[in-house]
Amino acid sequence: MIVVTGGAGMIGSNIVAALNAAGRTDIVAVDDLTDGTKFRNLADLAISDYLDKDEFLALVERDAFDKIDVVFHQGACSATTEWNGKFMMEVNYAYSKKLLHFCLGRRVPFLYASSAAVYGGSAEFREEPEFERPLNVYGYSKKLFDDYVRARVFPTEHSPVVGLRYFNVYGPREAHKGAMASVAFHLFNQVERGEDPKLFGAYDGYGPGEQSRDFIHVGDVADVNLWLWRRGISGIFNCGTGRAQPFRTIAETVIASLGRGEIEYVDFPDHLKGRYQSFTQADMSRLRAAGYNGTFRDLETGTREYVEWLKAHPSS
Structure with a gap:
């Protein structure tokens, strides 16, 4: 079974589409369909189940799942204009930590959505703390979770954990x-x-x-996600085109x-x-050094x- 949070969102649904193209339909899509129009993103795709994000988290906290092959955690509040910091931190930070620790405890690969918004006011876009200067609470929530992963996970022995800093998708x-x-x-x-x-x-x-901006087609984003999962790689990587x-x-x-x-x-x-x-403009050196040689569509x-x-x- 594969879990895609934010499965009815843009990137999540395109990951589901890529998994379908690879022959996988045993997919649980997790989302919040308060905005019911998002159903269209899943209507032409094959999934085995749908769960509301709160119901899913309750099941995670009860350890109610059998074997999970991978979690693609794409669910988030991605509005850069949202200034309710309490809401942003609950959705993007606290929720992500709970799901991360579930995956670490079960040794489930965990690939999550970070963002180029962590760079904010920086003129360089490399995956290093000195270049991370978020300009809004959304970017800060993503930076804080990246920092948490770097401090609490990467220094220890762990199952695969990947953060992808999406540029303009x-x-x-x-x-x-x-x-x-x-x-x-x-x-x-x-x-x-x-x-x-x-x-x-x-x-x-x-x-x-x-x-x-560094504009990247969502199909290329989905390809990067699947490639990293299949190779069991860990790290925080930029996900742009480099142009x-x-x-x-x-x-x-x-x-x-x-x-x-x-x-x-x-x-x-x-x-x-x-x-x-x-x-x-994403510095793609780290992803290329990890072995990714896929091409990206030009704009x-x-x-x-x-x-x-x-x-x-x-x-x-």
Whole structure:
């Protein structure tokens, strides 16, 4: 049996899809379906059971499960604009610690979602504490759990534990994320509504649309997760492409793919000033040194694929 928490979320459901493609359907998806629209992310996938996140944790605390092959812990509050620190720490930190210790006690491989948000105000993106400067409580919750793993787990003999610092993930099954969905998703929908795609104007030393991120397709993220699990590797790894590309590239690719639209630049919003990463680029040395030689889609290819997927799945 395989457990995927956040299984109805974007990354979790794509991990389920990758497991299905590999022939695995004995999957327990764990999530919170208070937002019932997320069911769409699982509707076309094969799982053996679904559990609410609170019910699942209660079963974990009672040690009620038989053999589990691996836990992909993707469940989290991922809203960088959420400032309820008590809620964030309960969901992202305390819950993760309980599940981690269950897996360590049962020697179950545990792969969890960290985030590039731990780097925040840093100009370097290497998996070292000196570069970790979160700008919001979400990034702090992820950094704190990484610190916990480094201090409490890695110095001891343990079953495989992996933290993946996701950079800017885009791709299928993210419609439920609303404002937190990727720029590619929002620009596609703007053009489909007959609007011009909108990007931020000049800010932080970058020209209009030139703020750059390391954008990684969610299919590549799922591939990295499965590869690390199958090799029993432990560590905290960046999960990006190693290439920063400007937001303008996404807009231009969406326009070219749909055959209409012209980029419109808007003033950078005051509420994001000082809390925004204008540039990210994952240092992928550690993952490559671990043996991962998979390729990553460039932004143009990934965006074109995603546009075609969105055209075929208009409600997703």
